[in-house]
Amino acid sequence: MRHHDIAVIPGDGIGTEVMPEALRVLEAVGARHGIRFGLRHFDWSCETYKRTGRMMPEDGIDQLRDHDAILLGAVGAPGVPDHVSLWGLLIPIRREFDQYVNLRPVRLLPGITPPLRDVGPGDIDFWVVRENTEGEYSQLGGRQAEGTPSEMVLQVAAFTRRGTDRILRYAFDFARRLGRSHVTSATKSNGIFHSMPYWDERFRAIAAEYPGIEADQYHIDILCARFVMSPQRFDVVVGSNLFGDILSDLGPGVTGTIAVAPSGNINPEREHPSMFEPVHGSAPDIMGKGIANPIGQIWSAAMMLDHLGEEQAAADVMRAIETVLGSGDAPLTPDLGGTAATSDLGAAIASAI
Ligand code: NAI
Ligand code: MG
Numbered sequence: 466m467r468h469h470d471i472a473v474i475p476g477d478g479i480g481t482e483v484m485p486e487a488l489r490v491l492e493a494v495g496a497r498h499g500i501r502f503g504l505r506h507f508d509w510s511c512e513t514y515k516r517t518g519r520m521m522p523e524d525g526i527d528q529l530r531d532h533d534a535i536l537l538g539a540v541g542a543p544g545v546p547d548h549v550s551l552w553g554l555l556i557p558i559r560r561e562f563d564q565y566v567n568l569r570p571v572r573l574l575p576g577i578t579p580p581l582r583d584v585g586p587g588d589i590d591f592w593v594v595r596e597n598t599e600g601e602y603s604q605l606g607g608r609q610a611e612g613t614p615s616e617m618v619l620q621v622a623a624f625t626r627r628g629t630d631r632i633l634r635y636a637f638d639f640a641r642r643l644g645r646s647h648v649t650s651a652t653k654s655n656g657i658f659h660s661m662p663y664w665d666e667r668f669r670a671i672a673a674e675y676p677g678i679e680a681d682q683y684h685i686d687i688l689c690a691r692f693v694m695s696p697q698r699f700d701v702v703v704g705s706n707l708f709g710d711i712l713s714d715l716g717p718g719v720t721g722t723i724a725v726a727p728s729g730n731i732n733p734e735r736e737h738p739s740m741f742e743p744v745h746g747s748a749p750d751i752m753g754k755g756i757a758n759p760i761g762q763i764w765s766a767a768m769m770l771d772h773l774g775e776e777q778a779a780a781d782v783m784r785a786i787e788t789v790l791g792s793g794d795a796p797l798t799p800d801l802g803g804t805a806a807t808s809d810l811g812a813a814i815a816s817a818i
Contacts, residue, residue, distance in 0.1 A: 469773050470503040472532040472738070477510045477550075478747025479757035479807075480538020486759035486811025487536065487766040490782060493815040494770070498778045505532070511542035511550055520553030526561045534769050535740040538762065539747040559597055562737035564730035565628065566635050567595040567709060568768070569744065571696070571716030571726075574760075575791030577801065579721040584696070586791070591699035593716050594639060595709020596632040597730060599623050600660075602706045624660045624705070626667070633671040635733055636703035640678055643701070648672070650682035651704035651712060664705065688712070692719055717744055724758040724800050727765035729772060741769040758798040759811045760786060785817035 475484035491502055507528070509521040520540070522528070529535060535558065540550040558564070573579055573589040605621035633650075640648050650668045654661035665682060672680035683691065685708045691698070692715050704712055717726035726744035743761030751757055763786060771779035789795045789810070796813050797803025 466501050468501045469533045472529050472535045474507045474537045476538040476540040477542045478752040482757050483759040483762035484538045487762040489815045490763050493818040494778045511545040532738045537742040541747040559730050564732045565598045566731040567597040568729040569593045569713040573720045577721045589696045592701050593713040594636040594703040596706045599628045600706035629667045637675040640701040645700035647679045647700040649702045651685050651708040652682050653685050725760040729768045741765040755806045757807050758800050785814045788817050789813045
């Protein structure tokens with residue numbers, strides 16, 4: 466029996482509804498592959514914040530540190546400002562654990578109607594690799610002459626050699642690991658004077674280390690258009706924090722729904738736990754009804770398995786999701802056009818395993 470210790474943080478809203486389905490699937494796939502999970506549950510959420518004034522305890526990061534991975538639902542609740550939930554939980558975890566890769570698959574699943582004409586399952590299948598710790602998302606800058614006509618605001622984007630090289634190298638290594646032959650860089654070196662030419666320069670340097678992989682780059686504006694017009698052409702797309710953020714919502718949008726999309730916040734060196742979470746939020750508009758789609762959470766658990774070295778188990782979960790969605794009589798949740806409950810869809814995927 467292999468053993469993995471997982472920190473489970475369901476969070477708020479539908480996070481608490483979809484998490485049990487991911488755990489149900491993990492149990493099923495664990496039984497099949499001889500994997501035991503040591504699950505430790507943390508109730509950190511906006512509810513905790515309302516009670517204690519903190520999203521997580523002061524030593525929260527230390528409590529998580531010894532786990533092999535973190536599985537997160539979603540955080541955010543009406544009455545608590547979003548920057549509180551984000552900066553009180555998600556951002557500290559990403560930064561303290563140096564989860565500098567944000568990885569998101571963009572894949573059109575069977576049984577889902579995409580907003581694009583003439584594409585089917587298999588046509589759209591690529592990955593967005595986003596820098597997750599520096600770049601445009603910084604607290605550097607300031608405001609001067611506040612409230613006067615000469616008011617000025619400066620927001621600094623910080624690109625370090627270390628931060629830039631490691632995300633670019635991850636993208637190429639990842640492409641090689643997947644057996645994909647093509648890495649695309651998102652840039653804007655025609656408009657952004659310092660950081661993006663630097664990004665391009667490092668992209669060329671790192672690409673030269675991977676002669677077997679084709680490297681190309683597009684400015685972010687036309688790249689967005691290409692995501693919509695020809696999503697078939699991509700394998701791995703790498704971008705800075707801001708560009709990657711935009712592309713990693715646009716990608717799942719092009720495949721029809723964000724409710725099934727997963728993400729990984731990864732520390733590739735494995736010095737710290739990585740964290741896996743669905744792309745969607747806590748969906749206060751449907752919480753408590755038991756109708757949230759659990760696939761984003763379940764697919765996140767599959768990404769976690771893959772990261773833990775359980776590739777066979779991860780592939781089994783993906784096959785189960787695709788089998789159920791493609792079966793024609795799947796218990797679909799309302800967002801997919803059905804009338805089934807969260808637990809019906811979760812149970813169907815678990816039993817397909
Ligand atoms: P959201 O993703 O929660 O909801 C957007 C829309 O998609 C809603 O209509 C919702 O019902 C639907 N939806 C989302 N997930 C679904 C699922 N699994 N099944 C069926 N329908 C689903 O985004 P929104 O409304 O912008 O944010 C709500 C709260 O979630 C906010 O407090 C926000 O800050 C937080 N949030 C948290 C994230 C995280 O924890 N990483 C990510 C995004 C938002
Ligand atoms: Mg985003």
